[in-house]
Amino acid sequence: MNEIREYIRYDSLNLVSYIIYSEDGVSISQGIGRTLNMSQGGILLEIEGLLDEDIKNISMTIAIDENVINVDGRVAFTLITTAGFTEYGIQFMETDIKTIEIIECFINSSLYETPKKPRLLRKKDSRIDSFNLTIVKEHEIILEYIDSYRKLVENIDNSNLIMKIENLMTFLKKDLVSHFFFEENAVFKAALYGYHIDEATHDIINKFKNDHTILMTKLDEILSFLRIIKNEDKKEGEDSLIRKIFVFLGHTKKHCREESEILTSLINYDWEKMRYLNSLLE
């Protein structure tokens, strides 16, 4: 589960029309499918039915917003799902700069939409029964990025390292935007709900909100540096940026740990606050 893919994949649903060619270039079958996720390196393609077993290469036309891209791919794995559909992990073969730009632009624009409603990471249902377990789980998801980053940087094969880090930080930002929104619009409000609120509680909640602003500003700064280094293909500054990201992730970890501990003590056994919290998530 913790294996790092070359690219982090963004969940997407885009239509794909595909053509399969034989080795001598003759079209042998075609069809329509959809992407289940997409990254700069490939897609997860879902089709109804099955492709021929020895199919290795596939030519695809993918609709992305108002753009259409043509790209060839290699089937990396096949997964037959129960409902008569098959999922194919497709690795792009050669992608030109224009195609990569369209995919990047699509991924980036889909990432940072402010959530309309507070919700939990990776969960469809937002009802909370145990505050303690929920907040720890939320923070575990964030802390997994720190582990992934460490493994990425320590990996001997660090070709395209800056691009991989940028990808990881982009997805961390997506989850942080959503997690901070959940805390500020549900958890912190619940912590301040009721009659027995002292000044110290207000102070600590303000401190957490302040941490959010600082962390987000630092993360934006890191992302801009990563983009500059990537686009200008510079090596200088890379090491200090990698260290800077470690420091930023250390601050994020500290923030998460403090929150898990303090927010649990404020909310976990207070049924009035729990009821209010769940009403904000409905």
Ligand SMILES: [Fe+2]
């Ligand atoms: Fe927080």
Ligand SMILES: [Fe+2]
């Ligand atoms: Fe948090």
